[in-house]
Amino acid sequence: MARRRSAPAPRAGTAARRPPRPAASAARRRGSSGWTEAHVHRLFWRAGFGATAAEARAWAARGRAATIDWIVDGPPGGTKLHGPAPRVDGRKLDPVNEWGHDQLWWLDRMVRSNRPLVEKMTLFWHDHFATSEQDTPRMLAQNRLFRSHALGGFRPLLKQVTRDPAMQLFLSLADSTKEHPNENYARELMELFTLGRGYSERDVREAARALTGYRSKWTNKGFQGIRYEAEEHDDGVKRILGRRGRFGVDQVLDLVCDHPRHAPFLVTKLWQFFVAAPPSPATVRALAATYRRSGLQVKPVVRQILEHPALYRNLAAPDLVKAPVVYIAGALRTTGSAITDNWPVWLSSTMGQQLFQPPSVAGWDWGPRWMSSNAVRQRFVLGNYVVNYGRPRVRRGAYKASLRPDRAVAIAIAAVGSPPVSAAERAALTRLARHWFDDIPKSWRDKADWRAESLQRTLRHLLIAGPGAQLC
Amino acid sequence: MVAAVPAALAVVVVTVPSAPAAKRPAASTAVGVSQREFRLTPYRTRVPVGEVRFNVTNFGEDVHDLVVRDARGRVLARSAEVRSGGRLTLAVKLKRGRYRLSCDVANHAQLGMRAGFTVVKPRGGR
Numbered sequence: 256m257a258r259r260r261s262a263p264a265p266r267a268g269t270a271a272r273r274p275p276r277p278a279a280s281a282a283r284r285r286g287s288s289g290w291t292e293a294h295v296h297r298l299f300w301r302a303g304f305g306a307t308a309a310e311a312r313a314w315a316a317r318g319r320a321a322t323i324d325w326i327v328d329g330p331p332g333g334t335k336l337h338g339p340a341p342r343v344d345g346r347k348l349d350p351v352n353e354w355g356h357d358q359l360w361w362l363d364r365m366v367r368s369n370r371p372l373v374e375k376m377t378l379f380w381h382d383h384f385a386t387s388e389q390d391t392p393r394m395l396a397q398n399r400l401f402r403s404h405a406l407g408g409f410r411p412l413l414k415q416v417t418r419d420p421a422m423q424l425f426l427s428l429a430d431s432t433k434e435h436p437n438e439n440y441a442r443e444l445m446e447l448f449t450l451g452r453g454y455s456e457r458d459v460r461e462a463a464r465a466l467t468g469y470r471s472k473w474t475n476k477g478f479q480g481i482r483y484e485a486e487e488h489d490d491g492v493k494r495i496l497g498r499r500g501r502f503g504v505d506q507v508l509d510l511v512c513d514h515p516r517h518a519p520f521l522v523t524k525l526w527q528f529f530v531a532a533p534p535s536p537a538t539v540r541a542l543a544a545t546y547r548r549s550g551l552q553v554k555p556v557v558r559q560i561l562e563h564p565a566l567y568r569n570l571a572a573p574d575l576v577k578a579p580v581v582y583i584a585g586a587l588r589t590t591g592s593a594i595t596d597n598w599p600v601w602l603s604s605t606m607g608q609q610l611f612q613p614p615s616v617a618g619w620d621w622g623p624r625w626m627s628s629n630a631v632r633q634r635f636v637l638g639n640y641v642v643n644y645g646r647p648r649v650r651r652g653a654y655k656a657s658l659r660p661d662r663a664v665a666i667a668i669a670a671v672g673s674p675p676v677s678a679a680e681r682a683a684l685t686r687l688a689r690h691w692f693d694d695i696p697k698s699w700r701d702k703a704d705w706r707a708e709s710l711q712r713t714l715r716h717l718l719i720a721g722p723g724a725q726l727c
Numbered sequence: 728m729v730a731a732v733p734a735a736l737a738v739v740v741v742t743v744p745s746a747p748a749a750k751r752p753a754a755s756t757a758v759g760v761s762q763r764e765f766r767l768t769p770y771r772t773r774v775p776v777g778e779v780r781f782n783v784t785n786f787g788e789d790v791h792d793l794v795v796r797d798a799r800g801r802v803l804a805r806s807a808e809v810r811s812g813g814r815l816t817l818a819v820k821l822k823r824g825r826y827r828l829s830c831d832v833a834n835h836a837q838l839g840m841r842a843g844f845t846v847v848k849p850r851g852g853r
């Protein structure tokens with residue numbers, strides 16, 4: 256899969272990065288069954304972090320089924336990161352010990368992974384099982400857990416998350432004992448992780464009893480992990496969600512997974528992650544049926560959402576607000592740029608999303624709420640960084656003031672990775688280009704090539720960070 | 728919900744004059760340190776000789792600080808106080824040997840906010 260705009264001369268080791276060639280050049284823009292580059296852009300942004308120009312071309316030609324297969328199942332040969340690993344201040348990233356490098360490390364995976372959907376789903380689980388204010392090594396371990404279960408079964412994921420040290424310490428499940436049961440985890444388990452509603456306070460209390468027994472171990476060398484100690488577990492009879500028994504940890508998790516509210520709850524949340532418009536009741540029923548039939552597997556549900564016509568509605572008028580990290584990683588990925596500095600860290604946190612630090616156990620507020628006035632300002636600032644340090648950098652002396660306005664716009668669009676640009680946006684940019692030199696007398700124009708550079712910078716900035724780039 | 732901007736960071740540089748962040752000595756190792764009541768946890772406890780930058784995050788509710796002592800108990804570096812949710816870097820040049828990290832606020836060290844730390848010759852020598 257190529258991330259670069261135009262294919263460079265073949266080098267050793269680059270073969271894997273090249274997308275499959277279109278079967279025929281006639282099929283370039285429009286593949287079979289109305290599957291176009293616009294469809295590919297929509298899918299790649301929703302399921303990942305945008306498509307490069309080469310990906311859009313190649314996958315439009317390959318068709319809908321092949322594209323969705325590639326997104327959902329990944330390329331043969333497993334997960335790979337393309338291109339060189341980032342270096343910041345001349346060093347390799349140190350995600351455990353350097354502030355912000357944990358975030359850069361993950362952003363870099365979003366930019367360079369050949370499994371963008373896996374990274375996107377890792378982000379979904381990070382929001383779904385939102386954990387915060389825990390030591391970096393444990394947050395990174397939790398992140399690996401989410402990644403390895405990104406598209407797997409919900410039940411095993413939930414069982415692992417329940418035992419995850421970062422989660423256990425965050426919601427005080429660690430050291431919740433028979434004598435002093437803590438209800439935090441039991442409550443979020445039902446409210447935020449599995450059911451949403453349809454349970455009582457009594458269910459929470461009784462589930463908390465069933466979840467007792469985990470102890471955190473600390474020595475003078477620090478945290479030594481979580482252990483289950485049977486004598487701290489309340490093995491009495493509990494009444495949970497209408498069932499009675501001497502329930503233990505995994506039985507409670509099975510009870511919530513098998514509860515009729517769980518499937519509609521989770522598939523609706525998944526849908527909302529990918530599609531702005533709410534799902535119809537029939538869609539929820541269909542997705543829930545798929546989820547249950549598969550034994551609570553996430554992948555077939557996600558596939559069904561990615562195949563749904565609603566995902567491709569209004570290709571010319573996107574309506575899903577890109578989350579800050581999606582916006583940043585996507586700008587780097589689609590322009591073929593790399594992480595070379597810390598700026599993505601403070602930029603994403605000032606846009607309202609700091610990875611590994613969700614605001615609460617309920618995660619982030621998605622959708623239009625990302626667009627606070629300060630966040631919008633920071634989103635515009637992103638253009639500076641990508642244009643100054645990324646691949647769309649403007650070359651000195653490469654542009655003529657005599658360039659036709661529509662040509663100048665076309666060059667800028669190609670330079671930022673040929674993103675989808677609406678007709679209105681293209682017209683506005685062309686107008687800008689047409690009047691860019693108005694204050695310079697005609698007779699001086701052939702000396703005004705430096706102004707053509709500032710025009711290119713401005714056009715690229717607007718393409719990367721303007722209104723059209725905020726939605727997908 | 729919007730997290731603090733980097734301006735909120737206190738950066739305390741003990742052995743290196745506060746220069747633009749770009750250039751660091753070649754032998755400089757970052758050590759993440761978390762603080763909460765009443766635990767102090769370095770994410771790495773063996774580092775090579777040279778500058779050590781302790782990147783401290785206070786996850787707790789109290790104010791904490793970070794003090795580096797050598798094996799004989801001599802104070803080599805002492806950070807400013809870190810407020811709840813705050814961060815700070817304490818940079819110090821360390822020779823080979825064993826060191827003690829602690830929080831010297833009130834009786835926090837006694838309550839558990841202390842840890843050992845070892846500086847070793849880098850592999851391959853230098």
Ligand SMILES: [Cu+2]
Pocket residue numbers: 789790791792830831832835836840
């Ligand atoms: Cu303290």
